[in-house]
Amino acid sequence: MQITKIKVGVNGYGTIGRRVADAVLKQPDMELVGVTKATPDYRIDEAQEKGIKVYSVSGAKPFLDLGYPVEGDLNGMLQQCDIVVDCAPKGKGKENLAIYSSFPKLKAVFQGGEKHELTGFSFNSDCNYEQANGKKLVRVVSCNTTALCRVISTLNTTFQIKKVRATLVRRSADQSDGENSIINTWVPDTGFPSHHSKDVKCLMPGLQITTLAGIAPMTLMHGHMLFIELEKNSMPATVPGVIETLQRNPRILLCSSEKGLTSTAKLKDLFSVSGNGRNGNVYEVCAWKEGIGVDDSGEIGMHLAIDQQADVIPENIDAIRAMCSIADRQQSVALTNRALGIGVLRVREQLPAAPLLSVVANKSYQAAQQSEIK
Numbered sequence: 001m002q003i004t005k006i007k008v009g010v011n012g013y014g015t016i017g018r019r020v021a022d023a024v025l026k027q028p029d030m031e032l033v034g035v036t037k038a039t040p041d042y043r044i045d046e047a048q049e050k051g052i053k054v055y056s057v058s059g060a061k062p063f064l065d066l067g068y069p070v071e072g073d074l075n076g077m078l079q080q081c082d083i084v085v086d087c088a089p090k091g092k093g094k095e096n097l098a099i100y101s102s103f104p105k106l107k108a109v110f111q112g113g114e115k116h117e118l119t120g121f122s123f124n125s126d127c128n129y130e131q132a133n134g135k136k137l138v139r140v141v142s143c144n145t146t147a148l149c150r151v152i153s154t155l156n157t158t159f160q161i162k163k164v165r166a167t168l169v170r171r172s173a174d175q176s177d178g179e180n181s182i183i184n185t186w187v188p189d190t191g192f193p194s195h196h197s198k199d200v201k202c203l204m205p206g207l208q209i210t211t212l213a214g215i216a217p218m219t220l221m222h223g224h225m226l227f228i229e230l231e232k233n234s235m236p237a238t239v240p241g242v243i244e245t246l247q248r249n250p251r252i253l254l255c256s257s258e259k260g261l262t263s264t265a266k267l268k269d270l271f272s273v274s275g276n277g278r279n280g281n282v283y284e285v286c287a288w289k290e291g292i293g294v295d296d297s298g299e300i301g302m303h304l305a306i307d308q309q310a311d312v313i314p315e316n317i318d319a320i321r322a323m324c325s326i327a328d329r330q331q332s333v334a335l336t337n338r339a340l341g342i343g344v345l346r347v348r349e350q351l352p353a354a355p356l357l358s359v360v361a362n363k364s365y366q367a368a369q370q371s372e373i374k
Contacts, residue, residue: 005031006324009081011074011096013037013047013054015174016111017087019281019313021052024085026339027317029326033080038088040066053077074099083107083320086114093118097137107135109319112142112312116202124149125318126249127203129329132322140315144168144213144222145199147285147306150251151226152200152207155300158245160234161207168196168213169223171308181219188214221264221282224304229297237294242302246287250343251314253284261288264305282307283314283342314340 006029010021013035024032034053037044040063047054055077056063056070063070071077078084078099084106086096090113097118100108109123116122119137123129127149132138141149152164173181194213201207216223230237246252255261261270272280282305291303314336321332337343 005029006320006326007031007033007080007082008320009033009077009084010035010087011057011077011084012087012089013043014087014089015176015309016312016316017085018043018046019310020085020087020316021047022050022279023313023317023336023340024320025050025052027335028339029335030317030320034071034077036074036077037063037070040068044068078103078106081106083109083323085109085316085320087111090114107323108137109316109323110137110139112140112145112199114139116199122199122202123315123319123322124153124203125315125329125333126150126153126251129318129322129332132319134325135323138319138323140312140319141199141203142196143306143308143311144170144196144224145203146312146315147222147224147304148196148200148209148211148226149203150249150285150311151246151287151302151304152204152209152228154249154252155228155242155245157248158235158241159228159237159300160231161228162231162234163208163229164210165227165229166196166209166211167225168194168211169225170213170215171218171220171222172215173219174309175219178219182215182217184217186214186216188212218264220268222306222308223264224306226300226302226304228300230299237298237300239292239294242292242294242300243289250337251284253282253286254289255286256289258290267305268307278341281310281313283310283340285311314342 008024008030010017021032021035024030034055035047036055036057038057044054053071055072055074057074060070084100086108088096093110093114100106110119119139121135121138122141123132123138124141124146194211197209197211200209247254261267267286271278271282286305288303293301317336318332321327
């Protein structure tokens with residue numbers, strides 16, 4: 001039986017776009033129509049090596065001058081698509097939406113750099129997958145908001161959360177954009193709270209959450225310090241209980257500093273040499289096992305690490321399926337995880353106890369996810 005595949009275009013082949021395109025290529029129910037580039041550069045060589053068709057955003061001449069053939073323009077790509085994943089630079093969403101709107105049947109996924117108001121619906125696989133069913137426009141929330149939603153919604157399957165406080169140590173630039181990074185300074189986001197709490201509430205409106213953020217001189221990953229206060233009538237938290245709950249979600253990775261994973265640099269190094277075809281991408285939210293604690297009042301604390309280039313990629317893939325109504329949440333997450341190798345990276349069995357990484361899939365997770373934060 002031949003599967004009718006969703007035809008996907010990616011508008012913007014940069015940090016997120018190239019990873020979305022790679023992920024689409026791995027899905028059994030999707031076909032990558034092509035990607036767009038605004039300016040010619042080395043990433044076209046990468047796309048061509050993968051057999052990806054490249055379209056220009058605004059004219060072929062600059063590309064042809066450098067010897068890069070293009071298939072056509074953005075409109076030409078969109079004519080062939082069921083859905084477009086917008087990965088253009090932050091702030092281009094409104095302009096691009098006007099273009100997409102000229103194709104009545106075209107659906108569009110935007111990224112977290114755009115405002116919630118652009119689409120009226122913000123998406124996270126763990127929080128509101130089913131609500132995206134049939135939507136024409138969806139915004140996948142940012143990497144930091146994705147991480148917060150993933151961890152908070154997972155813990156809520158066991159514990160009744162009253163309030164969350166989070167401090168975000170953000171990377172200053174992506175690894176390919178190091179020339180724009182800061183050095184020898186800390187730049188606080190002086191807005192209180194930071195926008196992340198507002199974004200989380202778009203997905204979990206009943207949650208009390210306060211966030212603070214700032215930028216540090218690094219490019220590898222974001223870091224979160226998370227504090228979770230429980231309701232008095234909640235199941236009491238214990239460290240083993242928190243760890244067991246987090247392990248139910250394959251998109252949360254428990255790592256251990258006892259085995260040398262003491263920093264974000266070590267995490268990225270592990271994934272760069274793991275040989276699982278990820279090219280260094282950490283799709284999971286990483287939590288340090290030794291950094292999870294519960295204080296005398298029952299408040300949970302933990303350290304998280306987030307790959308700003310990768311943790312939203314599975315969410316984009318799930319959003320496509322939800323919007324096109326071709327799979328329920330459990331089916332989509334399983335397909336995405338399998339295609340991207342999420343939940344399968346482990347150390348070799350001959351290593352001693354207390355493994356470097358721990359990922360445990362739990363079949364009851366889907367049912368538990370239906371629990372709402374009160």
